[in-house]
Amino acid sequence: MVVNTAFEHDVYLFHQGNLRYSYQLLGAHAVTQNGVEGIRFAVWAPNAVQVSVVGIFNNWDGREHQMVKLNDNGIWYTFIPGLEKGTIYKYEILTAHGHLSLKADPYAFSSELRPNTASVVYPLESYDWGDGEWMKHRQETNLYESPMSIYELHLGSWKYIEEEVFYTYREYADMVIPYVKELGYTHIELLPLTEHPFDRSWGYQATGYFAVTSRYGTPDDFRYFVDQCHQNGIGVILDWVPGHFCKDQHGLRRFDGEPLYEYSNPSKAEKTQWGTLTFDFGRNEVQSFLISNAIYWLKEYHLDGLRVDAVASMLYLDFGKEEGEWELNEYGGRENIEAVAFIKKMNEAIFEELPNVLMMAEESTSWPLVSAPTYIGGLGFNYKWNMGWMNDMLKYIEMDPIHRKYHHNLITFSLFYAFSENFVLPISHDEVVHGKKSLLNKMPGDYWQKFANLRAFLAFMYAHPGKKLLFMGSEFGQFDEWKDMEDLDWELLDYDSHASTLEFMKQIHKLYKDMPALWELDHEQEGFEWIDPHNYEQSVISFVRNSRSSNDQLVVVCNFTPQVHHDYKVGVPKVGSYKEVFTSDATHFGGSGQTNGRLLETIPEPWQGQNQHVSMTIPPLAVSFLKRTSTPKEENA
Template sequence: MADQLIDYVADMGYTHVELLPVMEHPYDASWGYQVTGYYSVNSRYGTPHDFMYFVDRCHQRGIGVILDWVPAHFCKDSHGLRNFDGTTLYESPDPLQAENWQWGTLNFDFAKPEVVSFLISNALYWLDVFHIDGLRVDAVAFMLYLDYGRQEGQWVPNQYGGKENLAAIAFMKKLNEVIFQHFPAALMIAEESTAWPAVTKPTYLGGLGYNYKWNMGWMNDLLRYMQMDPVHRKWHHHLLTFSFMYAFSENYILPLSHDEVVHGKRSLLNKMPGDYWQKFANLRLLYGYMIAHPGKKLLFMGGEFGQFIEWNEDQSLDWHLLDYEMHQKLKDYVKALNHFYRAERNLWELDHEERGFQWIDPHDYSQSIVTFMRKGQDPEDFLIIVCNFAPVVREGYRIGVPCLGEYFEVFNSDLRIYGGSGQVNSLAVAQDTPWHNQPFSVEMKVPPLAVVYLKAINKKWDKNRNERD
């Protein structure tokens, strides 16, 4: 992989790779999430030095490496941690607390200092010895709540009668404090699927101390929306707009992960409704909207070229699909989108601050269109994003803009080179017609099932805008 994958990742414009757990595990179908050897690199793929070589090659190409890490539970195989010294060393002696019925595993006992030491030392080991850039901590929600995934009678309340796992909370806070003490630039990412507050706030402010959290709410809402026939989408417009209500409450990553393309959920491309052309158009739209939405981005392998079947750990991705025109064009689209994203500071510079985002119109549910701005540190620089979730071209569509000037199309998912219908915009001159609570407006063509990004040149600002603001 070091000699093949990394060049591909760099060429595609990605900044990081995230690996499913590389720790030793006995069962292939667990994908590494049921670990036996926490300090052992999976021998299926080579030696520890081979893995070091892989990480080093990533860094030479400017690619960061994130590892999925599983501190919540471990598998029951006798050659693992279960009854390690003949006693319940890593798990609780109480079967009700030790047993993980959801996954058929055992839970770590975070009340034991030696278990906390083992796990934090393990996290440091991967960062120190292998130069990993960050850890995505698996199943954080499961650790936070004593009753998570359990039926009545399968859990024991904490000392105050609540469902919070106080020992696990203390463990995670200490984990992040120690990691950032030794590796201040590390990425500590929580896979946390509930509304637990302050996951990405520092521990001294009462937070858990992570610096990123997966936005599972955004993912679930968006995929539910995108799977609908476009004729029904206008009645579920809130699934597009609700995520902006909480987008800045945490430092979010927008994940389209392995969990969404397995177990009968279908691949991303195959989730999309419509005929063959519409499936690709919908997926290009989804990716374009995702790139423009506040938060960092994660896309599972195969999504970039439109894998049609679900991911299967027993076989390679369907690289042969690149012999087909639409799959190759989708790959070209994702590559162009990634490189555009990296070059456009407005899309990431203020990702976690409200001043980096502004609605133009979130209310056009009848036409399934949303329009908003992304901004960077320069208050007079902005990018306008127009997303059309209906398979209809909108001619003469008027949107409000903050200043006079000429607005040109810098990115369009409907270009023919990406497999689109070729509905493009020529230069549009802003008019002195207030619209969408903006002092000026432009008319444009909105292509079907597509996203368009607009930039302004020769900008002229309203002299009274500061007084009005």
């Protein structure tokens, strides 16, 4: 190989932890050398005695295509003429202990279908994107002041052909996109699609970080899925897992015979709770690997964002560990200082390369400034999952309504911190699996009350500050919890209650997107003000959502008991006529129909801190949205 200046510079950056496109340096790439076409292989294995490329093309014989170690930088290289796209290969590594092991390429863009584990040569230069308009619009959009409602999706259990036999990314595009578009979601969030050996890990224990899983097709098939989403106005977020990796022999564990991608210290390397290994966040080459990986998914697949899994497991040395299984950091604390520095560096790099993408942290503790810029001490994400809201609301809504008044703080406490971060309100797969019951089945009461509670919960979620995320199946009220080896219970849509719930979701999304007050000031205190948070006795709360235009103001009234209240006084901020623009109790949603069909005129008597009020019917287990439609001057004109 001719080592030129550009190559040497990339190698230098790689070892500095600053090579943001290391997948262009390492891995398998189609090139032409001296007029001969073939595949260039490069792999980082500094502790190896010898590395070879093996595959069917050489009968898996490591003597045939031995690689050359370039200087002392730990990178091995070879060029094999005549190989092409689709070639199956692995690296045969002779360790310093005299052992031979076969490893998949850490930078492979494609892999064999499980249970096979070899890498597959798959150049990424050929796809013809058709989402230029979307990408331009994305660049010009203010993410924080836009509606965002995310449909969390596990492809293999959304719909399948038969057990462990799935549709392709292209076939899923043709089925999923029209459904999500009709429902009105703005984004799809996919559970991890990095290659993983075990279906039931759902992608959270990966072996191929640059390889889109072959369960559903090829890299170009997945590009088609993303492309079609964009052409239909739907963003795509991928669940990304830099916190750990699985121990399968063909993967990253002791890649060259020694700890390489993982910490050498077992107390830091072992994720005992999950039986996996932690990346060595302090190692420069691992930083280049992970930062490049994030940029790779965003750049090469046009993804609109990454939801970063289990950030707390990266931040804390004692996460999921018992006493004696972990060690204090150099300052006597439990924070993983290297991981904190890496996260900040990663987010800085991503936003320099791709300024208008989403970086969402699933961070389950009270770590401060998760979604704040690094220059003010933040971690540098632009969104954080609001796990506190999720836990409080699920605890509250699962109670029998008769007990809710004793736990009223669970529905009001989130507003004390709602603007401390840029929040997403998540009802994710983790809340509807492993015996936790489906969202509908968490609800107390009889058959009707379960659906009413569900609608009230979801309507309150869409009224509360923060972007929204809902796991698949919840949109039509699946009774069973998520069955990860079966598809959704689509047959339920033949029943009125479930079909009505799906219609409710369509209409709540239409309201949500049509009303800037529900999203424009999501992250500003000015976007929310209480009318009455104190009526714990009746479990009724009311508040105002504001937009930048005073004309878009919404009054929201929530009743979390089955009791109907007639002539209920609600303070309102302005004089005029108010219309009930939406109620979750509408009969076409399966509700009781206790609606406010007439305009509600303000009464000039102070109430609940407002100078005027309206008298209205409060429906049972429901949320009502009121909008001022006219002022007294307009009425008299």
